Amino acid sequence: MSNQPDQIVPDSEHKGIIGLLPAAARPFALLARFDRPIGWWLLYWPCAWGIALAGGAIERWDLLLWLLLGSIAMRGAGCVYNDIVDRDLDRKVERTRSRPLASGATSLKAAWIWLGILCLTGLLVWLQINGIAKLVALGSLALVAAYPFMKRITWWPQAWLGLVFCWGALVGWLAIAPEFHWAMVFLYAGSIFWVIGYDTIYALQDREDDALVGIRSSALRLGDNVRFGVLLFYLIALTSWAAAFWILRPQWLGLVALVPVGLHFLWQVTTLKGSDGDDALAKFRSNRFAGFLMFLACLVIGQAG
DSSP states (O other): OTTOOTTOOTTOSOHHHHHHSOTTTHHHHHHTTTTOTHHHHHHHHHHHHHHHHTTOTTTTHHHHHHHHHHHHHHHHHHHHHHHHHHHHHHTTSTTTTTSHHHHTSSOHHHHHHHHHHHHHHHHHHHTTSOHHHHHHHHTHHHHHHHHHHHHHHOSOHHHHHHHHHTHHHHHHHHHHSOSOOHHHHHHHHHHHHHHHHHHHHHHGGGHHHHHHHTOOOHHHHHGGGHHHHHHHHHHHHHHHHHHHHHHHOOOHHHHGGGHHHHHHHHHHHHHOOTTOHHHHHHHHHTHHHHHHHHHHHHHHHHHHO
């Protein structure tokens, strides 16, 4: 692995793939976090849940693929924008000081150009959805733009991230059923608390550095009560999702579909080691599987409704 670029951050998942890229391309792949697919999986799953719960997963399988492409592009765009805003802070945090902008591996101008290319890819996906879904998708832009500043003004930037990362649940639902529905609202609300839970786990890695440089997070705010806090967030998520399922299919049997997700959450909480950054990262990444379990649950309810 001698061709491995020094700029790869410690939580990269595909160092070998990044190392195979031409040297000039590596900083841009790292800026968009292509080495860490967990981010776009977590952005994508709420989109897929909305499509599946609205009953369109089978008939509109193509839309599942379009939104997957959109999730990859827009997650990348969000990361590039976040690094542009946070480039000075990133230099002060051990885990992030090797990011391309913070380390000087790429220029600010090049980062802005790369951001534009990723946004154009997102625009292509945006053109594939119906009018109401298009309008709702545009509504997320203000939330995305404000997110990098939340860690400076609130102890709960994870809550704002939830608003942003789960917006696809609304877009996915409305792309299939373009009208208001309470099931859609409860699906979105539960997804927000899911994000708060898993991102609190993720923030455990940076507690010491965050405290030193003045960055706020739910992991710092909860202190020694992180495990209880994450459990509470996951319980609220499950309760909200149960309400969404009940609205569509008011039968107790329908709620059984959430049992696998609930068991996965329970495993995360009971085995979480708050002082072990590697364990926190592994538990955070396991939410890609939790998202898949939730997709199966939405598929069952959506097709039965």
